[in-house]
Amino acid sequence: xxxxxxxxxxxxxxxxxxxxxxxxxxxxxxxxxxxxxxxxxxxxxxxxxxxxxxxxxxxxxxxxxxxx
Amino acid sequence: xxxxxxxxxxxxxxxxxxxxxxxxxxxxxxxxxxxxxxxxxxxxxxxxxxxxxxxxxxxxxxxxxxxx
Amino acid sequence: xxxxxxxxxxxxxxxxxxxxxxxxxxxxxxxxxxxxxxxxxxxxxxxxxxxxxxxxxxxxxxxxxxxx
Amino acid sequence: xxxxxxxxxxxxxxxxxxxxxxxxxxxxxxxxxxxxxxxxxxxxxxxxxxxxxxxxxxxxxxxxxxxx
Amino acid sequence: xxxxxxxxxxxxxxxxxxxxxxxxxxxxxxxxxxxxxxxxxxxxxxxxxxxxxxxxxxxxxxxxxxxx
Amino acid sequence: xxxxxxxxxxxxxxxxxxxxxxxxxxxxxxxxxxxxxxxxxxxxxxxxxxxxxxxxxxxxxxxxxxxx
Amino acid sequence: xxxxxxxxxxxxxxxxxxxxxxxxxxxxxxxxxxxxxxxxxxxxxxxxxxxxxxxxxxxxxxxxxxxx
Numbered sequence: 001x002x003x004x005x006x007x008x009x010x011x012x013x014x015x016x017x018x019x020x021x022x023x024x025x026x027x028x029x030x031x032x033x034x035x036x037x038x039x040x041x042x043x044x045x046x047x048x049x050x051x052x053x054x055x056x057x058x059x060x061x062x063x064x065x066x067x068x
Numbered sequence: 069x070x071x072x073x074x075x076x077x078x079x080x081x082x083x084x085x086x087x088x089x090x091x092x093x094x095x096x097x098x099x100x101x102x103x104x105x106x107x108x109x110x111x112x113x114x115x116x117x118x119x120x121x122x123x124x125x126x127x128x129x130x131x132x133x134x135x136x
Numbered sequence: 137x138x139x140x141x142x143x144x145x146x147x148x149x150x151x152x153x154x155x156x157x158x159x160x161x162x163x164x165x166x167x168x169x170x171x172x173x174x175x176x177x178x179x180x181x182x183x184x185x186x187x188x189x190x191x192x193x194x195x196x197x198x199x200x201x202x203x204x
Numbered sequence: 205x206x207x208x209x210x211x212x213x214x215x216x217x218x219x220x221x222x223x224x225x226x227x228x229x230x231x232x233x234x235x236x237x238x239x240x241x242x243x244x245x246x247x248x249x250x251x252x253x254x255x256x257x258x259x260x261x262x263x264x265x266x267x268x269x270x271x272x
Numbered sequence: 273x274x275x276x277x278x279x280x281x282x283x284x285x286x287x288x289x290x291x292x293x294x295x296x297x298x299x300x301x302x303x304x305x306x307x308x309x310x311x312x313x314x315x316x317x318x319x320x321x322x323x324x325x326x327x328x329x330x331x332x333x334x335x336x337x338x339x340x
Numbered sequence: 341x342x343x344x345x346x347x348x349x350x351x352x353x354x355x356x357x358x359x360x361x362x363x364x365x366x367x368x369x370x371x372x373x374x375x376x377x378x379x380x381x382x383x384x385x386x387x388x389x390x391x392x393x394x395x396x397x398x399x400x401x402x403x404x405x406x407x408x
Numbered sequence: 409x410x411x412x413x414x415x416x417x418x419x420x421x422x423x424x425x426x427x428x429x430x431x432x433x434x435x436x437x438x439x440x441x442x443x444x445x446x447x448x449x450x451x452x453x454x455x456x457x458x459x460x461x462x463x464x465x466x467x468x469x470x471x472x473x474x475x476x
Contacts, residue, residue: 001167002169003175006167020157021088030074031069039071039074054134057136058071058134059134060133060134062130067193068191068193087269098205099206099209101208106207107210122272124210125270125271126207126211126271126272128240128265128269128270131224137303138303140309142311197332201291201335202326202330202332203329203330223405235343235345241343241376243343243346247408249406258406260346260408261406262347263406264404267360274439274441275440275441275445278438292429308445333468336468338462338468340465340466361428371409377411377412378411379409385474396414396476397474398415400469400472
């Protein structure tokens with residue numbers, strides 16, 4: 001099993017993404033690629049205690065620290 | 069579906085781009101590539117509370133955090 | 137023997153992963169690839185003295201400092 | 205249309221280039237490549253409130269934030 | 273002679289590895305690759321004046337400053 | 341015309357190189373490659389108000405901001 | 409002539425290497441590669457005013473600023 005297979009098992013599930021700057025985003029994982037670019041649906045992004053919601057969010061992979 | 073397909077669906081729509089330094093840019097997505105280089109038309113770029121408008125803005129992809 | 141072979145020997149064992157920002161994560165190594173992307177099961181991630189547990193954690197390889 | 209095509213349309217026009225460190229450079233775009241290396245003619249580079257002019261300026265692409 | 277040949281001559285010898293953040297690690301070099309990923313056996317890692325020992329340590333190459 | 345062609349026209353001429361950390365180096369451009377690695381002859385490098393001269397200086401390209 | 413040819417001419421000569429963090433290392437250049445990984449013999453590395461000597465030092469290329 002490779003790490004990307006584990007991301008594949010998370011598709012259509014609610015995930016927590018932590019970015020390298022400490023920001024965390026929650027949403028339903030809809031897509032990913034080998035660069036760890038991610039698409040989250042119904043994403044909650046908390047930015048300095050203000051929570052913002054996005055129907056569909058494209059996250060650039062090089063800022064991702066972990067996905068769970 | 070791959071993340072870049074989701075960017076493709078955003079073409080010609082109004083998008084919000086957040087850069088890694090926290091700056092946010094709004095505009096109509098006109099083009100993108102695999103490096104996440106973006107072109108926004110009628111772009112609003114807020115820089116230290118001064119809002120600037122650009123008819124056409126080429127953004128280098130490695131500074132992009134998210135697109136929504 | 138190559139460094140990735142040593143990671144291979146650690147599969148299914150409890151490992152300690154130290155990230156470049158000093159955060160340490162413990163868990164069972166389930167997968168890795170050439171980018172040092174890792175998957176840890178039953179992962180303990182200590183974030184500012186709050187310990188969090190994740191059933192399965194995908195860690196992006198470019199933030200890894202060491203694995204032991 | 206791809207982002208580099210938009211740069212192509214800017215050739216021989218006056219452009220504004222913002223670097224990742226916030227410095228802005230103005231000049232006539234004479235050349236670019238896929239790394240977003242740029243050549244500006246009659247470039248104005250403002251460095252700590254001192255404006256400097258360069259007849260021809262080669263800018264390394266990895267420091268570019270946007271071109272407009 | 274190429275730099276990696278010199279690393280090859282250090283195999284099975286005690287080496288000192290200095291990381292980009294100033295941390296130094298000592299141990300027996302057991303493996304390396306072209307990314308300068310390293311494996312050290314009986315590694316001593318000093319972290320804020322606390323010395324830790326690891327039977328086998330995989331170090332990601334992009335944090336290495338020097339090996340001697 | 342491509343940006344590297346413009347560097348080619350600068351060969352054997354006196355150039356100013358600004359590094360990403362703000363340091364500037366002056367010298368005669370003797371060589372360059374696609375990574376923007378540069379060789380300057382009779383190079384003046386000012387480091388904290390101390391000017392140093394080097395008969396031949398190899399500069400790693402990834403620290404270059406501009407060449408003029 | 410390409411920049412690496414100039415490094416080639418420095419082989420077996422005493423060189424000064426400045427790292428991106430300002431540290432300077434002196435020694436005899438014994439090997440280099442396209443990543444600017446270097447091997448210095450009889451290397452003097454000054455670290456916070458303490459000078460250390462290494463019989464053979466492998467320096468990772470991505471920390472090199474210049475070689476002279």
